[in-house]
Amino acid sequence: MSDSKVDENISVTSDADVKNALEQLAVLQTDGTQDVNVWTGILSVIKSVQRSSLGSGKSYLTSGIFTEDGMLLLTDHIGRRLVLVDQSYTFLEEFKLDGKPTDITRGNEPYEYFVALREDGILRCTFRGGQFTALGRLLSPTGAWGIGFLGNTRVVGTEKFICMLGSDGQDIRSMSKSGADTYIALLKAENLLYHKDGNTIVGRQSNGVEIFRYMVNSLVYPVGLDLDQDGNLYVCGRNSKNVHLVSKNGLKDRVLLSKLVSINTPYAVVVNPFRQEIVVTSSQEAIAFEVYTFCDNK
Structure with missing residues (x-):
């Protein structure tokens, strides 16, 4: 077990950091295989991970993100921790937090991450070489659940609003919506954001203008959202x-x-950016998460 520690003087930005991070991504993303078309391929389960194997009796995995070296950090809301699994999805370590995490997102600097802690703000941290370091907290709207960044703009999902905040924490704009467990997916290259509004998925430009509303009878209580490298949106329907x-x-x-x-x-659904795989977590079931890979539909 590793407790988080605070180091206000750590430096996370340098030319060497950027170069190393990009080199790691390039190596992991190039495995010589031909991508399967996600619109015609099928998903096959390759691993089911039991909750009991994750180092804690209780866990509720609400989000996750793949690190620069291909490992997966998962937020455990009930366990008040981050769970680290390796590239084969085997439990490695846990990092205890002072608060209940709901979401994790990558920052603008190499190895930088932000963790939403609901009523306890947003934790800024780094994870590099197996070392987790807490750097401090940012103020956030009450009940922050999902978080993300579009440049220096902080995007936060709450039960009633999608809030866009400046680097100083001041509100730029807020967009009303309905439904709890509000996660956000951001297509940064095109300044697009996606969120739920009841049983509807809304796509917006960064200025708040709606692009589309996606609602079908087969999607009920959408929760986890994530994007692949082509901008396709993956949506977990909890009740459906x-x-x-x-x-x-x-x-x-x-x-x-x-x-x-x-x-x-x-x-939650987490897209692996290095392999054509997705991770789907459960709502506190005996199986904590399953891993699926894309296969040709032959």
């Missing part, structure tokens, strides 16, 4: 017990998983 795929403009969609193998109620 499935996973949807939506194009970045909302004009194309499919049900990727009509049901999961060992999970009854899915919660």
